Amino acid sequence: MSISARYLNFRCRISLLFLVCLLLRLCFSGKYLDSCDSIDFALGLRDYDLSLLQPHFPGYPVYIFISGLFFKLLHNDVWALALPGVLFGSLSVYPLSFLARRLFSEKVATLTAMLYLINPLCWLQAERPTSDALGFFFIMLSAHYLYQALTSHARTIHAVPGEAHCNTAIRKARQKKFRVPKTLMRSFAPRVWCGDRNLFLGSLALGVGLGVRLSYSPFLVLWIATVFAVRKRPCRIAALVWRLRGLAVGVCLWFLPQIGYTGWRAFFQNGFSFSRGHFTDWGGSVFTSHGLERVASFIKSVWVFGLGGWWYDTSCLRLVPSLIIAISLFCFFRNYPFDRREWFLGVYGVPYLLWVILGQNVANPRHLLPLMPMLCMMIAYGLCKACERGCKGVSLVFILLLTFCMAVTSLKLVIKYCHDVPAPIQLIRFLERHSNPISSRIYCSNEERFFDYYVPQWDVRTVRNRTELQRDVLSSLETPQQILIVHSPGEIEQFGVTRPPTATFQGNPYADSAREGLLLYTLTEW
Numbered sequence: 001m002s003i004s005a006r007y008l009n010f011r012c013r014i015s016l017l018f019l020v021c022l023l024l025r026l027c028f029s030g031k032y033l034d035s036c037d038s039i040d041f042a043l044g045l046r047d048y049d050l051s052l053l054q055p056h057f058p059g060y061p062v063y064i065f066i067s068g069l070f071f072k073l074l075h076n077d078v079w080a081l082a083l084p085g086v087l088f089g090s091l092s093v094y095p096l097s098f099l100a101r102r103l104f105s106e107k108v109a110t111l112t113a114m115l116y117l118i119n120p121l122c123w124l125q126a127e128r129p130t131s132d133a134l135g136f137f138f139i140m141l142s143a144h145y146l147y148q149a150l151t152s153h154a155r156t157i158h159a160v161p162g163e164a165h166c167n168t169a170i171r172k173a174r175q176k177k178f179r180v181p182k183t184l185m186r187s188f189a190p191r192v193w194c195g196d197r198n199l200f201l202g203s204l205a206l207g208v209g210l211g212v213r214l215s216y217s218p219f220l221v222l223w224i225a226t227v228f229a230v231r232k233r234p235c236r237i238a239a240l241v242w243r244l245r246g247l248a249v250g251v252c253l254w255f256l257p258q259i260g261y262t263g264w265r266a267f268f269q270n271g272f273s274f275s276r277g278h279f280t281d282w283g284g285s286v287f288t289s290h291g292l293e294r295v296a297s298f299i300k301s302v303w304v305f306g307l308g309g310w311w312y313d314t315s316c317l318r319l320v321p322s323l324i325i326a327i328s329l330f331c332f333f334r335n336y337p338f339d340r341r342e343w344f345l346g347v348y349g350v351p352y353l354l355w356v357i358l359g360q361n362v363a364n365p366r367h368l369l370p371l372m373p374m375l376c377m378m379i380a381y382g383l384c385k386a387c388e389r390g391c392k393g394v395s396l397v398f399i400l401l402l403t404f405c406m407a408v409t410s411l412k413l414v415i416k417y418c419h420d421v422p423a424p425i426q427l428i429r430f431l432e433r434h435s436n437p438i439s440s441r442i443y444c445s446n447e448e449r450f451f452d453y454y455v456p457q458w459d460v461r462t463v464r465n466r467t468e469l470q471r472d473v474l475s476s477l478e479t480p481q482q483i484l485i486v487h488s489p490g491e492i493e494q495f496g497v498t499r500p501p502t503a504t505f506q507g508n509p510y511a512d513s514a515r516e517g518l519l520l521y522t523l524t525e526w
Contacts, residue, residue, distance in 0.1 A: 010106050014097045014113055021117045022090040025126050028414040029082045034422045034508075038129040039449040041067065042077040050262055050270045053449075057274035059262070061254040062211035063131040081129030089126030089133035093117070095144035096373050102147055103341045104381050111380035111399065112373070118407040120308045121365055122372050123414055124510060131212050132366050138209030139216055139370050145202030146226045147344055152198055199230060200246035207250015211258075215360070216370065221351040222344075223247065284361025298362040305365035305510060306372055308409045321405040324398045328382030335385040349374045365510075413510055423507040423518045424450040427486060430503055430520070431458070435482065443469050444486035447518070465494040469523075483523040488516045497521050 033039050040055035045068055050059050063084065071080035093113050101109035116122055126133040206223055209216055227243055259267055279285045286294070303309040307325055310318035336342065352370055360367045383402075387395035421429075424447045431442070432455065441459045442451070451460040459480065463469045473479065484502075485495055492501075501519040509515040 010101065010109070013110055014093060017097075017110075017113045017117055018090055018093045021093055022086070024117075025086045025090055025123070028127055028418045029079070029086055030127050030129055031078060031418065032422050032425055033078060033081075033129055033450075033453070035128075035130065036446045036449045038081060039453050041081050041129065041131070043453060045071050045077055045080065048261070051266065057270045058214040059258055060131050060212065061258045062208060063134055063213075065254075066134065078129055082127065085126045085128060085130065085133030088137035089122070092122075092133070092137045092140050095137075095140040096376075099140065099144040099147055099373075100377050100380070102144075102151060103344070103377065105384070107384050108377065108380045111384060112376045114403060115376040115380060115406070116373060118403060118410050119306075119372055119376060120406070120410040120413050120510075121306045121369060123410045124417060125366055125369050127414055127417060128366075130366070132369050135209055135213035135216055136369050138205050138212055139219055140373060142202045142205035142209060142219065143222065143348055145198045145205060146222060149196070149199035149202060150226055150229055150344065196243065199226070199243050202226070203243070203246025204250040207247045208253060210251060211254030215355075215367070216352070218351040218355040219348070219370075222347050225347045279359065283359075284363065286358045289361070289363075294362055298357065301362055301365040301368055302371075306368050307375065308406050315409075317405055318409060321402050321409070324383075324402045325379055327398070328379045328386070328402075331382035331386045332378045335389070336381065345374055345377075417508060417510065420508055423505040425454070426505040427503075427518055427520065428454050430505070431455075431484070435484070439481040440484060441480040441482070442484045442486060443472075445488070445491060447486055464491075466496050469495065485521040485523055486518055489519060490516060492519050492521070495521075497523075 033042055037055070040053055041060070041064065043052075043054040044060075044064050047054055048059075048064065050057055055064070066084045067080045070083045071077065074080055074083075093116060096116055097109045097113040099109075100112040122133075122136075125136075203223060206219060209219075230243065262270075277283065279287055281288065289297075300311060303322075304311045304314065308318060308321055309325065310316075310322040349371055356362060356367050356371075379402075383395055383399055386398075427447065428450060431440075437455070437458045441461065443461055443463045444451075445462060445464070448460050448462050451458050461472060463472060469485070473483065485492070485497065487495070499521075502522050503520040505518040505520070507515045507517045
């Protein structure tokens with residue numbers, strides 16, 4: 001079979017996986033706004049204002065723009081916010097598989113695409129009305145083009161003897177007004193243009209991706225490393241400017257409209273205020289959450305939520321894929337040739353991994369989404385390498401068992417997510433049936449955003465402990481007839497409540513912002 005025919009068959013397989021991925025994600029797309037971020041996005045679709053956290057800094061302009069297009073067509077905020085993740089999360093199969101093909105082989109790329117399709121974290125995040133899946137698409141697209149640029153320039157130097165000096169020879173010939181043979185130009189120029197074009201497209205995709213999620217900025221390290229690696233090749237100043245132009249264009253596409261809408265001063269004031277709160281108060285960074293509990297949360301996010309591994313509170317069905325994943329990772333590290341591919345994967349994953357460990361809430365698994373393709377590639381490579389080393393029958397059984405068990409686990413997860421009502425919405429429905437908004441006041445935490453969106457007529461206030469609650473009640477001109485407290489099980493201790501709750505609302509630990517659930521108390525003394 002010719003190379004072109006093999007490439008066509010590979011593209012057909014990936015296109016089939018894309019259609020399956022898109023169909024599955026459409027079937028189980030979310031029906032509710034399940035987190036405070038999704039509430040902020042929904043409010044931003046109607047009234048975009050960073051000062052009101054609609055949405056919060058940096059404003060997610062690219063995601064809001066694309067969701068706004070869907071909102072104009074569908075007039076449904078949940079679908080408008082979820083469909084970008086469904087569509088672009090499915091499209092991520094293409095850059096992911098093409099990158100895996102260049103890094104490893106077609107077999108590894110096909111298996112990587114299959115693992116991505118049924119990965120629990122990748123599947124679930126594509127269903128949610130958040131920006132993660134859209135940002136993941138641009139990061140994968142950028143990584144694909146950046147690696148293409150790296151390999152294109154490597155071929156320019158090493159593919160043909162003496163080709164590295166062609167650029168210098170052509171320039172000197174033109175300076176001396178010699179005629180440059182067209183055959184030389186045709187043989188060399190496409191290679192240089194291909195590398196610069198790929199670098200431009202990779203930089204452009206990264207720049208646009210930062211407008212989806214600015215928290216993906218650690219991938220700038222990958223871009224800088226690629227630019228410097230390519231810069232070692234012979235090049236002109238114009239080519240170097242071309243390499244820097246892509247990122248600037250991608251950033252300007254969203255940054256200039258953002259500044260024009262919000263203003264310089266307001267934008268940076270909101271950015272400073274939000275960043276200070278994120279790192280020092282509520283963001284879950286290493287400054288506010290540390291110790292063994294943080295380490296355990298990180299391991300659980302990667303192993304349980306990211307790869308679908310077994311944990312003491314999960315199904316025994318997860319034991320089978322856990323064992324296979326461990327064996328495949330062992331085969332990967334044992335047989336992996338440490339070369340340029342290792343350098344690229346390391347620069348891709350390590351900076352972002354450090355950012356998650358130090359600056360993000362490790363208990364929230366969605367922050368680990370960009371690391372999942374690297375793990376899928378490692379697992380796929382380990383299984384394929386075991387197959388090549390004489391364990392073909394065992395490897396095929398492992399692949400079938402892994403795909404089946406992971407698919408069942410992920411399918412159960414997305415079905416539960418699709419049909420379960422988030423805990424804050426359960427709470428609102430309960431209060432609408434059993435309480436009066438005129439005579440009641442509710443004290444809660446992050447759930448205030450849900451009330452602002454669904455039932456803005458309720459008197460809802462945010463407090464963190466009993467002292468703040470007492471201060472607010474005593475300073476009120478009129479004391480409400482009924483005072484209700486809503487908090488998670490871990491936070492309710494701050495209020496000194498010992499009696500059983502009035503109502504309990506279960507949360508989804510994989511998706512719900514109130515993953516621990518919510519407790520409702522009626523306060524009689526303060």
